[in-house]
Amino acid sequence: MANVMTPVLLVAVIGLVCSALLVFASKVFHVEVDERVTQVREVLPGANCGGCGFAGCDDYASNLVADEALPCTKCSPGGAAVAAQIAEILGRAAGAAEPEVAQVLCNGTCGASKKVLEWQGLQSCKGAKGWFSSPNACMYGCIGLGDCVNACKFDAIGIVDGVARVNRENCVACGACAGACPQKIIKLVPKKSQVHVLCSSTDKGAVARKNCDNACIGCMKCTKVCNFDAIHVEDNLARIDYSKCKSCGLCAAECPTGAINSFRKLPKKKAAAPKMTPEQIEALKAKKAAEKAAAAAKEA
Amino acid sequence: MVNLIVIFMAIVLVNNFVLSQFLGICSFLGVSNKMSSAVGMGGAVVFVMVIAEAVTWPVMQLLNKFDIGYLQTVVFILVIAALVQFVEMFMKKYLPALQKALGIFLPLITTNCAILGATINAISYGYSFAESMVYSFGAGVGYMVAMILFAGIREEKLYNTEGVPTPFKGVGIILVSASIMALSFMGFTGMFQ
Numbered sequence: 001m002a003n004v005m006t007p008v009l010l011v012a013v014i015g016l017v018c019s020a021l022l023v024f025a026s027k028v029f030h031v032e033v034d035e036r037v038t039q040v041r042e043v044l045p046g047a048n049c050g051g052c053g054f055a056g057c058d059d060y061a062s063n064l065v066a067d068e069a070l071p072c073t074k075c076s077p078g079g080a081a082v083a084a085q086i087a088e089i090l091g092r093a094a095g096a097a098e099p100e101v102a103q104v105l106c107n108g109t110c111g112a113s114k115k116v117l118e119w120q121g122l123q124s125c126k127g128a129k130g131w132f133s134s135p136n137a138c139m140y141g142c143i144g145l146g147d148c149v150n151a152c153k154f155d156a157i158g159i160v161d162g163v164a165r166v167n168r169e170n171c172v173a174c175g176a177c178a179g180a181c182p183q184k185i186i187k188l189v190p191k192k193s194q195v196h197v198l199c200s201s202t203d204k205g206a207v208a209r210k211n212c213d214n215a216c217i218g219c220m221k222c223t224k225v226c227n228f229d230a231i232h233v234e235d236n237l238a239r240i241d242y243s244k245c246k247s248c249g250l251c252a253a254e255c256p257t258g259a260i261n262s263f264r265k266l267p268k269k270k271a272a273a274p275k276m277t278p279e280q281i282e283a284l285k286a287k288k289a290a291e292k293a294a295a296a297a298k299e300a
Numbered sequence: 301m302v303n304l305i306v307i308f309m310a311i312v313l314v315n316n317f318v319l320s321q322f323l324g325i326c327s328f329l330g331v332s333n334k335m336s337s338a339v340g341m342g343g344a345v346v347f348v349m350v351i352a353e354a355v356t357w358p359v360m361q362l363l364n365k366f367d368i369g370y371l372q373t374v375v376f377i378l379v380i381a382a383l384v385q386f387v388e389m390f391m392k393k394y395l396p397a398l399q400k401a402l403g404i405f406l407p408l409i410t411t412n413c414a415i416l417g418a419t420i421n422a423i424s425y426g427y428s429f430a431e432s433m434v435y436s437f438g439a440g441v442g443y444m445v446a447m448i449l450f451a452g453i454r455e456e457k458l459y460n461t462e463g464v465p466t467p468f469k470g471v472g473i474i475l476v477s478a479s480i481m482a483l484s485f486m487g488f489t490g491m492f493q
Contacts, residue, residue, distance in 0.1 A: 007368040014359070014375055018382035025386050029393035122456060 036089055037065045043085045044075060049153055051076045051174025064090065076100065076173040077154075099191040100173035102157065102166045104148075106185050107198035107261065108141035110162040112213040119145075129182045137211035140201040142185060151180035194247035195240065199259040202235040209257065216259035222251035304434045307427075309491075311438035317414050318446040319485040324414030328447060329474060331405075338451035342444025344405035346437065349418050351387060352380045353436035356419040357429050376419055384410040414443055446481070453477055 041061040048056040052074035054063055064070055064086065072086040079099065114137035119128045125143040133139040144162040156170030157177050164177070164186070178186040185200040197216055201208040205217030218236035230244035231251050238251075238260065252262035317323045324345070331341045356376050363369050388406050391399040399406075409415060418439040422432035454474065464473050 006366050007371055010363070010366055010368065011371060011375060011378070015378055018378060022382055022385055022389075025389045029389040031392055 034062075034065050037062050039089045040064055040086050043078075043082055043089065045077045045082065047077050047153065047172075047174075049077060049172065049174040049176060051172065051176070068092075076175075100188045101168050101171045101191040102173060102175070102177055102186050103189045103196050104142060104157075104164045104166060104186050105196065105198055105200045106140075106142040106163055106183075107214040107259065108136060108138055108163055108212045109214070113138055113141060113162070114211055124150075126182045134183070138201050138203070138208070138215065140183065140185065140203070141199075141212065143183065147180045147182065148177035148186060151176040190242050192247070193240075193242050193245055194263040195245060195249055195252055196261055197231075197238045197240055197259055198261045199237065202237050204236050208236065214258050216255075217257055219256060221254045221256065222260060225250045225254045304431065307431055307434050308438040308441075311435055312442040312445060313485070313488040314491055316442040316446055316485050316488075317417065317439050318443055319482040321417065322482075323417040324412055324443055327409065327412060327414075328443075328450065329471075329478065332447055332451040333454055335448070335451045335455055337405075338447040339444075341405045341409075342440075342447045345409055345412070345414065345443050346440030348380075348384055348387075348406070348409055348412075349415055349436045349440040349443075350433065352376075352383060352415050353419055353422060353432055355379055355383050357423070357432050360423050372420060372423065373416070376416055380415060380419070381410045414439070446485075450478060450481060453481070 038061075041058055044057040044061060046057050050056065052060045054060040060074065064072055072090065072092070073080075073083040075082050075086075076099075115135060116137050117132065117135050119132070119135040121127055121131065123145050125145045125147040128135055128143050128145055134141065134143050136143065142163045144159050144164065146159050146164070148157050148164050149159060153174070153176065154170050154172055156167045156172070157164055158167070159165075164181075166177075166186075168191070173188050173191075175188055178184075178188060183200070189196065199208075199212075199214065199216035201212070201215050203211065203215075205219065208215035209217050216236070216238050218233045218238065220233050220238075222231045222238050223233055227248070227250070228244050228246055230241045230246070231238055232241070233239070247262070249262035252260040254260075311317070315321060318325065318328045327341060327345075332338050356379060359375060359379055360369070360372060363372060363375060384406060388399065391406075418436045421439075422435045425435070427435055454477075468476065
């Protein structure tokens with residue numbers, strides 16, 4: 001009997017001592033936390049994405065309680081529902097939060113944008129930009145090495161054809177990609193707006209066009225066609241005033257280079273690429289295959 | 301003194317916890333995707349390993365006295381979990397900056413197998429108190445070294461998985477690179493007796 005009792009007692013005593021220590025510690029080291037902080041924290045989604053500008057949900061909750069003026073609509077993943085709940089806990093007006101989404105303002109795809117060098121260093125946009133302004137001829141556009149993809153915690157951005165593209169369904173507008181982009185071409189835009197100028201080049205029209213087929217050349221056609229005074233050319237680049245834009249897509253249809261993109265499907269005045277005849281397509285395929293073979297031979 | 305240095309170097313390089321004893325693999329793979337979190341996690345492991353060793357060594361003497369050394373695993377888990385909880389509360393009150401720096405990692409590793417492994421190993425080797433402290437510190441440093449090296453590899457090379465064959469993408473290539481790293485650490489074998 002004694003053989004069984006000793007270990008049981010000993011472990012029980014150790015457990016008791018530990019729990020007594022913890023009870024004691026929770027009293028002595030108790031830090032006063034406003035109970036509203038706990039409540040607000042429970043409402044927040046807990047993704048710790050940092051989209052609100054604080055170091056996580058805990059930090060945002062404590063700042064919300066501490067700072068009366070801080071808007072409770074900053075949590076993009078939570079959206080309006082969370083904002084309303086926070087407002088209820090804190091006893092203030094919720095205010096309407098415009099749902100936002102990240103948008104990459106560049107359309108310099110592999111075919112459209114000219115490359116000036118093959119970057120083989122560190123595969124990160126920051127690295128490439130650190131050595132050269134950009135491996136592309138256009139020094140404003142997307143470098144396409146995926147710093148934003150690595151920053152995104154929601155799997156909402158990917159590199160397609162050399163340019164970062166946002167998956168609008170997954171995007172929660174936390175702004176992590178915008179912060180990671182060394183070119184600063186990712187912007188948070190109202191989710192409801194469908195028309196965007198997918199170019200960030202402030203080069204003069206001729207230069208911009210030379211560097212990239214899809215560049216904004218500042219021709220002002222969009223300004224003239226807009227019925228709502230919502231698009232203006234500044235520094236050789238068309239810029240949309242989202243507070244006025246009704247996403248009608250007229251400018252996108254008018255744009256000669258295809259720099260303005262509309263998610264709405266409107267018949268385009270000019271097709272982005274002229275249609276190829278079957279013979280041309282075959283020729284292109286053969287050419288590509290030959291190139292591939294040559295590259296493979298080189299490697300071997 | 302030489303003895304302590306040998307213990308330290310041996311556990312950091314030759315018997316590296318992650319790469320040759322395969323302890324703490326879960327957190328090693330889970331938290332090594334970013335350099336900053338790898339450093340935070342490594343720091344927290346070093347910290348917890350050392351204080352856990354400092355507490356479990358006397359506890360082991362107590363267990364030996366009553367001749368129930370076979371209970372060490374159970375008792376150690378209990379003691380370490382309570383201890384980490386206690387330290388966290390203490391830091392929250394008096395060292396909020398450190399608590400913020402270690403952040404979420406501290407509660408995460410309360411009963412990490414690397415922590416438990418370090419304490420149990422040190423005792424099974426029959427180390428003295430000073431030796432086991434150096435051993436557990438070295439084990440933590442070894443873990444941190446492995447974490448930082450691997451985070452470096454993942455940040456730089458596994459970012460862009462274009463060259464990776466499709467079946468290996470994701471976790472596959474991570475495991476492959478971890479095992480290659482473990483192989484390279486085998487080069488240290490026999491450096492210290």
